[in-house]
Amino acid sequence: MRSKVVLGRLLRNKQARYGCIALILLVALAYIGPFIGAYEWTDKDFRAFLSAPSADHWWGTTSIGQDMYAVTLRGMQKSIIIGLLVALISTALAAVVGAFAGYFGGRIDRLLMWGVDLLLVLPSFLIIAIISPRLKGGSWLWFVVLLAAFAWMITSRVVRSMTLSLREREYVLAAVYMGIPRWKIIFRHILPNLSSLLIIDATLNVSGAVIGEAALSFFGFGIQPPDVSLGTLIAEGSRNATGYPWLFAFPAGLLVVLVLSINLIGDGLRDALDPGSNS
């Protein structure tokens, strides 16, 4: 019943519809776009270094003559997946850890929160520096896991404190007295009532992950040159943003559009889940 009602509300929501369309277009651009362009992302045009956008190179070229259009789209393929996956994993982790700690309390709470505090205190770069040599050459999924692992702690503390106030609610008690297992209560009553927070957190995490991935690349981890991602492109392009704006503007602009479309979907989902909104 709930899923049907929420889906119906989501489909009727304008924001969510526009967001979905925008996201689908972006994905299409990332995967179909390269076939339309004249250059491969590996091609280097030695007659045009740092040339401005033109009919030949639509989005200009880089300092080593790569076609910006091809390179940016190549970067976006990775970034969309990384951004979405990291956001989903870290928010889900935050929600589950926070809700379990808050709802069960006692020893479980102390243990989980001890772990959270530990992760907050330890510098994440240090841990990555220790782990990264061992994972070199591994799948890029490890990279996603590492990014997600350092983005969830603060949210999970917020989720925990909100759970503490929710667990005394009468509808939670009613569910207990119905004989419903406690883990089910968490997923059925507590997390849906925190959905506004979780959705906002997830949408913020998308852009955080795309940018954060660039920082990790610096450690020789994740996306390595000559391969590119939106994050690495933005990091490089920002240095020359005033002189050669196309190096920065195209990847950054696509990131903005990506985050915006995710935000729209998130807002729509939040409205669909929240019976208080009438849109």
Place this chain on the structure above:
Amino acid sequence: MSILEVRDLTVTFPGDIQAVRGVSYEVSRGEVLGIVGESGSGKSVTSLAVMGLLPQNAEVSGSVMLHGQELVGVDESELTRVRGKSISMIFQDPLSAFTPVYTIGDQIAEAVRVHQKLGKDKAAQRAVELLDLVGIPHPNVRAKAFPHEFSGGMRQRAMIAMAIANDPDLLICDEPTTALDVTIQAQVLEVLKTAQRETGAGIVMITHDLGVIAGMADRVLVMYAGKPVEQGAVDDIYYRPRMPYTMGLLASIPRIDGAEGPLVPIEGTPPSPAALPPGCPFAPRCPMRIDVCEEEEPPLVAIGGGRQVACLRSNEIEYKGLTGEDVFPVPDIPPSEVVRVPRDERATVLELTDLVRHFPLMKGAVFKRRVGTVHAVDGISFDIAEGETLALVGESGCGKTTTLQQIMQLAAPQSGRVVVLGRDSAQLDRSARKALRADLQIVFQDPMAALDPRMPVGDIIAEPLRAHGHTNVKGRVAELLELVGLAPEYAARYPQHFSGGQRQRIGIARALALDPKLLVLDEPVSALDVSIQAGVVNLLEELKNTLGLSYLFVAHDLAVVRHLADRVAVMYLGRIAEIGAVENVYDRPAHPYTQALLSAIPLPDPEMERTRKRILLEGDLPSPADPPSGCRFRTRCPKFARLGEAERQRCVDEEPRVDRLANAVDHGAACHYAEQIEVIPASEDQEEK
């Protein structure tokens, strides 16, 4: 001579929400005007508008004259001079009305100094005098206490002291006793009467409690959907109402002295102030409506004797002498099959034996140590037979809720036994406990909090069904919705689209989903308006009879208890003071606490209220962390005060057990000197029988 004269007052909030639509009244010196109405009728907004306390975005028009001085539209500095000096207000929640960081004495002294040129020491002295006047013991010591050190009743007294600090001409009391227990309410109302005598002020008393109004008011104004629908002297309104809404309201109150039989509910819910019907706002719920009612709103017209009524058919009502019972359809509730069998032969569904629940009182942040024990429930025993309703009554803090939790948890209690449907809760394993939960369900007090706001109603009701592996969930949900009087199409809506009464019905439907044998009702109607409450009470009664349920009913409203319950157990400080059949306990209470409790309840009957004698209790409930030795009630007991020295010693030393009274089959009291007396005057319909 009138102090306050309100003419055509209207208040409109942004979004064209007409909260108040033309209210006119006058208050003279020494007069008490009662304003009654259900939540959302605009009674509080009216008084806030008089005080000029509404938010900026509210549009106020009309006129409010205080001693001939216009208050609507004057600037803030002018109003500040009037507020607290000529008009004072007493709010519902006394905790939020005091600043927590200043002492009570300082705050009252400040109220004095704002309007009078008085030295600091003089003002402090005046504060102590005022606290003494409102009956706070040791006023000079208590003036130095902070608000959190006062109990609810004491805070409300202090609030009254603050309100009368500058000898105001008018006191506006907005639900002054709603948040208090009945015995404390009786004390506070007494103080309010004293305050009025001292200051000679006029009082505007806003409340939804028709019993309080009957005892206090001289004149009554009944409001509905932002407009007065009837106004007149208190006796006229109560004995000769001329407007169907007033008639319905009076008929829908369960009465503590009243007869059995179904209550008279008013169908439907009050209209939303954003979408009022074109005609009379009450027309959609009125059984006497005619076509004209839906076309034009009837004006408030004088009908002689200082009365005003807004109803087209008021003449007819007067002529035929109609009452609420004649006009409103009284539902027919089928009798119960089970109760024909004598109680002894029926199965016992719930049995509590010496149930104890103590909470440790901890101190310290790192190394917690136990500094005391809260005796929340301290050895109570009762049983419920099949098809029976046992009511657990008592003031807040007496352990009612803890008892319920102990039963609902189905876990081994600290001490004593809980036996549900013949099964001891201490010996249940996991699966047996889950199976037993299907037979034991609960309905909560607050219909807002009891339903998950993020779940459609269909899912809420289906939840217990799915948890216990039922098939055909959809059909059963529709069936349950119909059972509680809601349309099956509502399943796809969220709880917030329903009114309080409907939400409580959804809560009941959920509790009934698994066909329980025993239903625990935790104050199921206390959050509802009277007209809605009657419908839910009737529903509960009908369900009990048709489905053969047993109820454990927890309530502080003794009138509802009398109506719904077969037996009643009165709790005081974690123990049972008196237990027995409803007729016995209500008509011949034997424990001094029950007597005081019953006599404190205001009756919706002005004449009876005037002649009734109250047994007023001294002070507040002692802390359950440090209960008195022997009989726990002795510190407040009026009987203890009258006893001789030797007799008193027994109360101090020996804790009384619940003993069956000699001349009754089902009636026991925990008092060494139990003596049955009558505290509720018999009403007319009882005498007729």
